[in-house]
Amino acid sequence: METLEEYVGQIDNPQHRGRMEEVLAWVKEKFPNLESRIAWNQPMFTDHGTYIIGFSISKKHLAVAPEAVGINHFSEDIVEAGYDYTKQLVRIPWEKPIDFSLLERIIKFNIADKVDCRTFWRK
Template sequence: MEKSKPKEVEAYIVNANPEARPIMEELRKIITSTVPEAEEGISWNVPIYKYHGILAGFSVARHHVSFGVDALQSEDRKILAGKGYKTGKKTIQIKFGQKVPNAVILKILKRQAKINEIQ
């Protein structure tokens, strides 16, 4: 039997791997407190936050939570790599048991919000 697709962020988090839930709750809190005007919803079957366009999103994988944002820059990647995080072009992987890099994510979210306001 196939799992039903979540229609809201709370359901996505509750139905996820228990090890992923604290990370996703913390990401949700960072996003909503940094950009309170952001609209929370599910797009592409994962939590997405919109503020004058797509602000950020996250999804759960087998051993990590992936946080995605367009404004991730090379200096952010260097800082995160130095702290043990794996990054992609627009993603940060937060392994289960790893702390959420709050300060870096906060800075990136503010940057993305400003970019979205201009466009």
């Protein structure tokens, strides 16, 4: 699997596939300077070679992975949106709407916070 389209194409559940297509298309439109790629079997977006955000699916949710720093920074907003989170990912239940405003703030935060980062992951 090398492209976002290939990733989305292998999602069996049509509702989950549609939700993932919506999110990936939104990121590509809202942040055209980010590079998309598949790594670790998930779609992700990078900026100047550093990780910004990744997505994956499970039976119960769409997972958003902005690294722990982003999750910690927005933890109250994540809970307020009705999502739960772990150290490394935010879980958006399939039946809940996507808070695109929150996603935008998380992505903008990571872009700004990692502007001088020269490694893929934060150190």
